[in-house]
Amino acid sequence: MTTLEDVRRIGAAGLVAQIRERDMPAFGRTVASIGVLTGDDKASASSLAAIILQDAALTTKVLKLANSVYFNPARAHISTVSRALVVLGFDVIASIAVSLMLIDALLSGGLRERVVGEMGRAFHAAVQARTLAVLHGEANPEEVFISALLARVGEMAFWCFGDEAAQSLDTALATGVKPEVAESEVLGFRLRQISVGLAREWRLGSLLVNTLERGESGGDRESSVILAQQFAVAVESGWGSPQARQAIAKMARHTGRPESELTAVLLENAAAAVKTAATYGAVDAARMIPVPEAQAEVQAIEPEEVSGPDPLLQLKILRDLSMLLGGRPSLNDILTLALEGIFRGIGMDRALFALVSADRKKLVGRAALGHGATAFCQAFQFVLDASPGELINAVIVNQQALIIRTAFETPLRLDRLIRAGGMTPCMLAPIVIQGRAIGLFYADRVSGGEISEDDGLGFFHFAQQAALGFEHVMSRVSRP
Structure with missing residues (x-):
């Protein structure tokens, strides 16, 4: 049990170490293995395929995503992890695998409502960020997607493993205190610091680290992530709210597109985010994404039968x-x-x-x-x-x-x-x-x-x- 006193004593760095060593050691080892491969130009696709194929459920989800319209718009049918690596590329499959494993780990317990809320917001921001990157002409929009998806990894991990400290912060936030104020007063540090620490520990990518440390001053790709995050939060007050309109205006300036044109795209993206979250297996998080009018279909991945020859x-x-x-x-x-x-x-x-x-x-x-x-x-x-x-x-x-x-x-x-x-x-x-x-x-x-x-x-x-x-x-x- 992690007490509030413990968290205040060890601080953000101590909590990062605790999550790495006590709460998610298996995830950390696997991600470290994938990180070594992605950092090695000579690493073979077979090494990454072997890591994914050790887990039948992970294999199923990777192939489901590899065949989704979002990652595979040409709809080239992919039956194997090996083929997925050829069609989508080493880095994309590595990022998908890491994201899937992280989401599975973070849905295991804790203050589930907070975890699911953060996750729904993360998927919404990720889909919107990818579109902003495309409209802005940025290279590698998939990396922007993953960075936005994992940008609040510390917040999600804290709500999952923070025990008594998480309960105390939850109580403070329920009174209407701003998150930045409540976090500093209750914990003595910002949850953002945990995200930075975990992003570095798990080597989740330079774009994510730059976004967390430098924000919009980091560059256009970082701005796409930050603006999408701001929008995902703002639209929870309503698509027609002043907060949402202000966020859309900033995104329009970033992309150089008229607000009316961009709004139509953002509406489509919200429905796409619901489906994407469900495809990742985060069905409850998908239901948290605000979609006006008819809700997008939420359909979970059916478990694969792994019972012999196929x-x-x-x-x-x-x-x-x-x-x-x-x-x-x-x-x-x-x-x-x-x-x-x-x-x-x-x-x-x-x-x-x-x-x-x-x-x-x-x-x-x-x-x-x-x-x-x-x-x-x-x-x-x-x-x-x-x-x-x-x-x-x-x-x-x-x-x-x-x-x-x-x-x-x-x-x-x-x-x-x-x-x-x-x-x-x-x-x-x-x-x-x-x-x-x-x-x-x-x-x-x-x-x-x-x-x-x-x-x-x-x-x-x-x-x-x-x-x-x-x-x-x-x-x-x-x-x-």
């Missing part, structure tokens, strides 16, 4: 793999899509790819999805010693694809695989290029579920398509 998804991913071969894919593009097909399409608990070393003496895990994927990938290392009767050697040396349902049904020794964290039932398929095995795909069901013949056919099909893709890339590279 033949239709398998076909879509195999089609995407075939389409990749028509262009100039990288080995990572092919690998990421094939692993996603095995993991999501066939419905395996884990999917892994391992590569034979250049001297052909070792097999080393390179990428994995699913339960404990990172640790499993690191442990998946084997010396290729050609010893007879051992599973890994049989797959690589003999180029033998296998389905192993129980340890008792095969004469091969499984001891090395089991020590590395593998288990039955499992499937293995070598990737053979020009007569040589360069690696293998492995998949298993940690839950102990059976592997059917159809599962095996699908697995081997993905391995074959990946092999064709690898050969295509390697032949292209080897051409003079």
